[in-house]
């Protein structure tokens with residue numbers, strides 16, 4: 558039995574590197590599950606520092622598009638494009654400067670709820 562140890566360690570190491578560099582979706586959904594709401598979305602935007610590049614709700618840098626009105630700009634009520642974008646920006650635009658934050662599905666929902674709430678507030682002003 559003893560000589561299988563190196564192999565077991567190697568497999569764990571390879572799996573560890575894989576999950577770290579390119580975590581699969583089921584793993585993200587297990588480890589980064591949140592209860593989607595605009596408030597949680599606001600916290601996630603802080604956590605991942607989206608405002609380092611984007612202006613969101615009138616605050617933040619303009620190194621990337623201002624996200625105000627983003628949930629209304631495209632005629633896609635289900636936000637399929639935005640969901641795909643947040644999942645993996647480079648899958649849509651290979652040379653984009655936006656990093657992949659390895660967001661879980663519920664994190665993406667929460668961020669969209671927050672962006673939608675901002676856009677609704679803006680529209681009703």
Ligand code: HEC
Pocket residue numbers: 601602605606607608609610611620621622624627639642643650652653654655656658668
């Ligand atoms: C390092 C800078 C950077 C950070 C941090 C960043 N983004 Fe981006 N993002 C970009 C760039 C640049 C684009 C424009 C896409 C392009 O042309 O490459 C973009 C595009 C987008 C778009 C699509 C905008 C449009 O007009 O179609 C959304 C939505 C978005 N980002 C959301 C986010 C969210 C949410 C976060 C935080 C989780 C975030 N971004 C963090 C750089 C960034």
